[in-house]
Amino acid sequence: MTKKYIVAFDQGTTSSRAIVFDHQANIVALSQREFSQFYPQPGWVEHDPMEIWASQSSTFTEVLARAGIPADEVAAIGITNQRETTVIWDKATGKPIYNAIVWQCRRSSEICERLKAQGLEEYVRANTGLLLDPYFSGTKISWLLENVPGARERAQRGELLFGTIDTWLVWKLTEGKVHVTDPTNASRTLLFNIHTGQWDPKLLEALDIPAAILPEVKPSCAVYGSTLIGGHGEIKVAGMAGDQQAALFGQLCVEEGMAKNTYGTGCFLLMHTGKQAVRSRHGLLTTIAAGPGAELNYALEGAVFMGGATVQWLRDELGLIRDAQDTEYFASKVEDTKGVYLVPAFVGLGAPYWDPGARGALFGLSRGANRNHIIRAALEAIAYQSRDLLDAMSKDCGVSLKQLKVDGGAVVNDFLMQFQADITDVEVLRPRLTETTAMGAAFLAGLAVGFWQSMDEIKHKTTIERRFVPQITPEKRAFLYAAWQDAVARCRS
Numbered sequence: 001m002t003k004k005y006i007v008a009f010d011q012g013t014t015s016s017r018a019i020v021f022d023h024q025a026n027i028v029a030l031s032q033r034e035f036s037q038f039y040p041q042p043g044w045v046e047h048d049p050m051e052i053w054a055s056q057s058s059t060f061t062e063v064l065a066r067a068g069i070p071a072d073e074v075a076a077i078g079i080t081n082q083r084e085t086t087v088i089w090d091k092a093t094g095k096p097i098y099n100a101i102v103w104q105c106r107r108s109s110e111i112c113e114r115l116k117a118q119g120l121e122e123y124v125r126a127n128t129g130l131l132l133d134p135y136f137s138g139t140k141i142s143w144l145l146e147n148v149p150g151a152r153e154r155a156q157r158g159e160l161l162f163g164t165i166d167t168w169l170v171w172k173l174t175e176g177k178v179h180v181t182d183p184t185n186a187s188r189t190l191l192f193n194i195h196t197g198q199w200d201p202k203l204l205e206a207l208d209i210p211a212a213i214l215p216e217v218k219p220s221c222a223v224y225g226s227t228l229i230g231g232h233g234e235i236k237v238a239g240m241a242g243d244q245q246a247a248l249f250g251q252l253c254v255e256e257g258m259a260k261n262t263y264g265t266g267c268f269l270l271m272h273t274g275k276q277a278v279r280s281r282h283g284l285l286t287t288i289a290a291g292p293g294a295e296l297n298y299a300l301e302g303a304v305f306m307g308g309a310t311v312q313w314l315r316d317e318l319g320l321i322r323d324a325q326d327t328e329y330f331a332s333k334v335e336d337t338k339g340v341y342l343v344p345a346f347v348g349l350g351a352p353y354w355d356p357g358a359r360g361a362l363f364g365l366s367r368g369a370n371r372n373h374i375i376r377a378a379l380e381a382i383a384y385q386s387r388d389l390l391d392a393m394s395k396d397c398g399v400s401l402k403q404l405k406v407d408g409g410a411v412v413n414d415f416l417m418q419f420q421a422d423i424t425d426v427e428v429l430r431p432r433l434t435e436t437t438a439m440g441a442a443f444l445a446g447l448a449v450g451f452w453q454s455m456d457e458i459k460h461k462t463t464i465e466r467r468f469v470p471q472i473t474p475e476k477r478a479f480l481y482a483a484w485q486d487a488v489a490r491c492r493s
C-alpha cells in the first residue's frame, strides 16, 4: 500500500488533536477532543494521563474515518505536545501514580525556593537555560516523589518511569516498549544540560531524582518505534518536538533571527538563534530548537502563562461570552477599553517577570465600564504580554523585529492580531494554515521516514494568508503601553 499521509498528534493543554497531512502539506482531516482540567487548590492544575491517552487515541481513529483513508496509508505518526507537564507511572502496570502535574501548576514553588537557598539558580541558568520556577518538570517530579506515598522507594527500585506528554504517548503507542523523549522536551525539564545534550548528574542529585526513571533522549527527527494503533499493521512513530519548538519548525523559522509567536492556552514567542545558546539578560529562556539533523540548535523563548486561557476565563468563570470567538464581536463594539486593564496573572507571571506570587487584577473600572470593555481589555492583555516578550527579545539581541509570524488557536481573532500589530509596531503575518504546531511535527515525522526528502522540499509548503500592519500613532502606542506597565507593576508580589 502506498504511504500517502502523515498524521500529527498535537496534544495541547486544553485538547488533543490528530491531523492528517498529504504530500503537499495540506490538511486532509482534523479531529479534536477536549479533556478535563482539574484545579484541586488555588494555583494547582492537573490532567488525567489516561484521559489524555484516550482522547488522543480516539482522535486518531476518528481522523482516519473523516479522511476516509485506511491506517496502512499512513507513513508515520509525528508527535507534538504541551511541554513540562509531568507524568510518573508504574513500569509494570502502566498506571500513573498520580495525575499529570500541568506546566501551569504552581505547587512546587517551595521546592524552587529551597533550591534557590542552596545557591543552585546560577548553575540552573547556565546549564539548562531555565530558571528556578515551578513551570518546569524537575520540581514537579520532586514534588511527586516527596508526596505520593512510597513513590521515592519505588523510583529507587526502578519500578517507575517519568515522562513529559511526548514520552507518555510514545510509551502508550508502543505498548510500553519505548521510553524516549527528544531534546526540545528534555530542555524543559530542568534536568537536561543544553550544552552537552545529556541529563545533568548534578541537577539529578540536587533534586534527588533517580536517573533510572528518565527516558532516553533521541533527536527530534528520528524513528522511535512503531504502533499497532490503527489495527492494520505497524505504523512508524517518528518525529517529535515540544509544541512551541514544533511551531517554530512548522513556521520554517530554521535560521538565526527568525521568530514566531503562538497564541494557545499561553503565548510563546521563540526566536531561532542557530548554533548559539544565547543567554538572556532580560528574563527570557534559552531552549533547544527542533531541526532535521541530530546537532543541537537553540532558541530564545518568552513564555506567558495566560494567553487564550484568559478568554476561557471570560467564558467559564465570568460567563461573559459563550464561545471564544464572541470576544472579537464584543471587543469591536467599543472604541477602546475606557481605561480598563486586565492583568491575567492568575497563576503568577511568566516571562519576563517570573513572579509566581503575582495575582490577577482588573484596573481602571469606572461607572460606564461594561462587559465589552472587560472583554476588550482581556484580548488586549494577550497582546500587551506578547509585547513584553518582544521588547525583552529586542534588548537581548540588539535588534528589533520588523515582522512576526503567528499561529495557535487565538490567531483567528482579527481584533487581537490587529491590536498586536498596533501595540508592538511590528507587521503580524498570519499563515494560511494556522495549525503550524501540528505541521512542524508532521514535517519532522515526514523527513524522518523519507516521506519528504529534504528541507528544500518542504520550504515552499507554507504561505501567508493575511498581514496586519500597525495603524496607531507612536504617541497612542506609548500612552497605552505605559498604562499597561503600571498595571503590571501593581500586581507584582
Ligand SMILES: Nc1ncnc2c1ncn2[C@@H]1O[C@H](COP(=O)(O)OP(=O)(O)O)[C@@H](O)[C@H]1O
Residues within 6 Å of the ligand: 012, 013, 014, 015, 263, 264, 265, 266, 307, 308, 309, 310, 311, 312, 324, 325, 326, 327, 328, 408, 409, 410, 411, 412, 413, 416
Ligand atoms: N476566536 C478566538 N479569539 C480568542 N481566543 C480564542 C479564539 N479561538 C480560540 N481561542 C483561544 O485559543 C486557545 C486554544 O488554542 P489552541 O492553540 O488550541 O491551544 P492549546 O494548544 O493550548 O490547547 C483557547 O485558550 C481559546 O480560548
Ligand SMILES: O=P(O)(O)OC[C@H](O)CO
Residues within 6 Å of the ligand: 011, 012, 013, 014, 081, 082, 083, 084, 103, 242, 243, 244, 264, 265, 266, 303
Ligand atoms: O498547550 P499550549 O499550546 O498552550 O502549550 C503549552 C506549552 O508547551 C507550555 O510550555
